[in-house]
Amino acid sequence: FERWWNKFDLKSKLTYARDRLIECYLWGAAFNFEPQYSYVRTIVAKNTQMVSIMDDTYDNYATLKEAQLLTDVLERYGV
Incomplete structure (x- = not known):
């Protein structure tokens, strides 16, 4: 895994x-x-790690407009 x-x-x-x-x-x-x-367990960990990286990118680099667009997409997807 590592x-x-x-x-x-x-x-x-x-x-x-x-x-x-x-x-x-x-x-x-x-x-x-x-x-x-x-x-x-391995699959859950890999997916969670990748989602964590997406979250960190979203928090650190997204402009307000980009953040809103991504939020809208995720809400439409039903996540």
Whole structure:
């Protein structure tokens, strides 16, 4: 799992993004703790980490108009 994250090398490319890899994994483990769900935990952690980076980008770099457009898209999508 950590190799997947290090392959992206986002720590150096997106210095503003929080490194929440372990936290994201533990979120998946909280709901899918049985051994047979190890793949699910990994997928949940990967998706949560990527959403976290999107959130950090949104918070740090979006203009008010861009933020409103993204918010509108997400609301229409039903997320």
